[in-house]
Amino acid sequence: MKKVLFLAYHNSENNNVQSTALVRRISQYEDFFSREGFQIEYIVTKNNDVQIDDWNHRTLEIPIAKYYKNKILNKLYVFFIMIIWGDIIGYSFYKNRKTIHTFLEGDYNLIISFFTPRGSIWLGSYLRKKLNTTWWVDLQDSLSEGLDDINLTVGMNWLKKKLAKADQIIHVSPEWATEDKNHIQKEIVYFRHCIPELPHALGNLSSVNNSPAKIIYAGNIHFDAMNPAILANPLTNFHKLIELEYAGIAQIAQILSKMNIPLTMLGQLDKKQLHECYSAADIILILAWNKPGRKVIPSKFYEACAYNKPILIVGNDTGAFQSLFEEWGHPNVINDSEDKIEEALSGFINNNFERFFCVDKCLFPVSDQTSFDRFLSNSLISHS
Missing domain, CATH: 3.40.50.2000 (Glycogen Phosphorylase B;)
Known part of the structure; x- marks a missing residue:
């Protein structure tokens, strides 16, 4: 059976408050890959406010590493983490990589990292090499998100290096796609958030x-x-x-x-x-x-x-x-x-x-689930 692995902060099961933007985008990917007959698996961070005993899709929750209480020490700690793993989420994935490898079963046709956070990009880059498979990245924010003026150059250089190995990068905004393409010197396509299908x-x-x-x-x-x-x-x-x-x-x-x-x-x-x-x-x-x-x-x-x-x-x-x-x-x-x-x-x-x-x-076509499905289908064909 074809399999796709989603790497994200949360998904629609462990974050359902007001249909958070990141979760909604992931759900639209989920709808497409389900219809295409893929088995969908998730690696996400643990939401301590939600306890799920029976997931709709095979899912691994990773606990987020703790910060230091001392502000100066924590600032150094966060900077050190950023230059290696992107952020605290990436470090959390790194700390639990043995658990992640135990969770993974068989071959995966595709891995998709959902940004933010940067940690999902670190894990995608890491697993792409380990599993020797296709890796996509979906960006729902400017790559500079979460980087202050002090860390911007270091953070963007880190992202440029990691994203160089991505097989496809998809943005939600044409403006951000142009901006980030200039930063990382790599082709970025865009597809806006799509109008959801209502229940x-x-x-x-x-x-x-x-x-x-x-x-x-x-x-x-x-x-x-x-x-x-x-x-x-x-x-x-x-x-x-x-x-x-x-x-x-x-x-x-x-x-x-x-x-x-x-x-x-x-x-x-x-x-x-x-x-x-x-x-x-x-x-x-x-x-x-x-x-x-x-x-x-x-x-x-x-x-x-x-x-x-x-x-x-x-x-x-x-x-x-x-x-x-x-x-x-x-x-x-x-x-x-x-x-x-x-x-x-x-x-x-x-x-x-x-x-x-x-x-x-509207005089011209809008971005809806049907057009998003067509976009993803064409992307699968071009990367098969």
Whole structure:
């Protein structure tokens, strides 16, 4: 039987909170390789908050090595680890390499490392040589992620050396692919996060007419780059007609609660709960990444596209959304001012979605599971 080995931080079984971006991408690979008749196996790091006795796929969990409590000693320790194994995850894999070799059975047609973390790249490079097989790397972030100014040069040189042996490198962003290609001097192809296939059995996906209308916002881990303050006045002005629901971490919930807007806190949701909330909402809110120097589309945007709901994109885009609009043939609907947000909300109330992103307004093909499957199928053929 054909076999593929996934190397990752977590997978969809030991990390199911709000369908984390990295986990969702892995699941889309999993769907493809399952349909192609591959036996899928995982090596992931242990999530101490989740206990799984019966995995869907054969899986090895590796405990993460501990840090030093002394800050100075720990800084030296982390730097030493980085120049050899990439990060603490790579070191954890190295420490447990005997366990890993015991876990591995027979031949593998393909190994795929999922980045971040860098440790999955170390393990992929190591196993490619040991198993003499094809190795792909899927990048869901810029290779500079997690490297400060002091460690950037050393870290990028480490990545360049390790990735030189990769048979294919796949990025989620055309901008990051170009940037990282220049850094490591190696060809990188890209395929955006794809719009997921919805589990229709979980609920009715038809439009809902709530009163007041519900806007759901799920997820924000970079408050400085995705600041919702621009929403305060528009939502206050429309408080009788529009209500915001927030699903995510407590720190952001506390910030939102101080904005004096109509707000319902949902807490952190699992995949099924989030699906049900998206299905019941009237509008899905996405905050654009507005920190200069980096072009980012939040992965939640692609998830939101699956629900056939108007998507309100708010904030100062640094260019990533503009690139996607051009690629998919969609009008520019970035709402980067309070006036535009109020115009969008007023339009919604009057069934005018001109200032919203709607998948059915795209003139060109979007990235969905079918096109992703075709991309992966062609990649398998070219590397067979």
